[in-house]
């Protein structure tokens with residue numbers, strides 16, 4: 266299915282109130298759209314804030330801890346990519362670029378076990394190929410309104426005065442404002458009366474080794490009366506998500522293609538569920554993929570002219586974790 270057919274089918278199912286699941290890759294080349302009743306649980310498991318096709322209690326509930334050994338990209342290699350992005354930022358081609366990398370991981374658990382063991386707002390196990398446990402909402406559509414929750418700014422919660430420092434840091438504020446602006450612009454293409462309804466609130470994310478603080482905002486806009494019949498167009502218009510690409514979007518996407526060299530595929534794409542009334546979707550970050558018998562964890566962060574390679578490198582490594590139940 267191509268992205269045009271995907272949008273058109275989604276529009277039709279939206280109008281007919283047919284519940285569906287969708288999964289779209291970052292490059293929008295392999296979109297998947299299924300009626301909820303046709304999702305085969307032996308291939309695809311999902312859990313979106315309580316909506317799930319997993320049995321209440323899995324037959325064998327995996328318990329215990331998870332080992333996750335990280336083999337990060339060498340720092341010099343990260344530095345090269347960072348420098349290439351930075352040159353574009355300094356030139357003014359982009360003012361925020363999300364640079365992502367791949368970390369090889371070794372784990373004693375299967376992707377299916379990790380699915381059951383992990384705790385996150387958006388979980389997806391795709392054909393034993395990849396696993397997502399994402400905290401990031403892409404968009405929610407309900408009662409003629411569209412919401413997005415841009416997330417930007419991460420800090421280790423154990424640092425002294427982490428909350429206060431995260432909220433007061435001028436660099437974090439500047440980057441957060443940039444991403445909120447970008448999302449306001451994106452939503453304004455499909456909605457009216459777009460405004461920021463909550464600004465910079467903190468959420469805690471538990472990982473096996475530490476607690477991370479993550480800052481988000483809420484942006485909301487009004488949709489037209491017939492929005493259900495255009496739900497596919499609305500969604501596709503907003504892709505790829507601004508939070509994992511950057512601004513301005515088209516030029517920044519070129520920079521990402523150049524610097525990252527490898528397609529992102531489903532990583533940083535979106536997936537979600539429409540229940541016949543409401544749509545809820547997540548950004549596919551916190552992502553482990555299987556390649557042959559090796560596992561790779563993909564993570565990234567937004568870079569601006571105020572970023573430094575050392576702390577961005579640390580951030581992409583800190584983001585390699587499994588959030589446990």
Ligand SMILES: C=C(O[C@@H]1C=C(C(=O)O)C=C[C@H]1O)C(=O)O
Pocket residue numbers: 363365401416417418419508509533550551563564565566567584
């Ligand atoms: C791309 C990722 O992160 C993105 C960048 C973030 C940031 O810069 O703070 C936060 C969440 C994501 O939108 C990732 O975590 O893999």
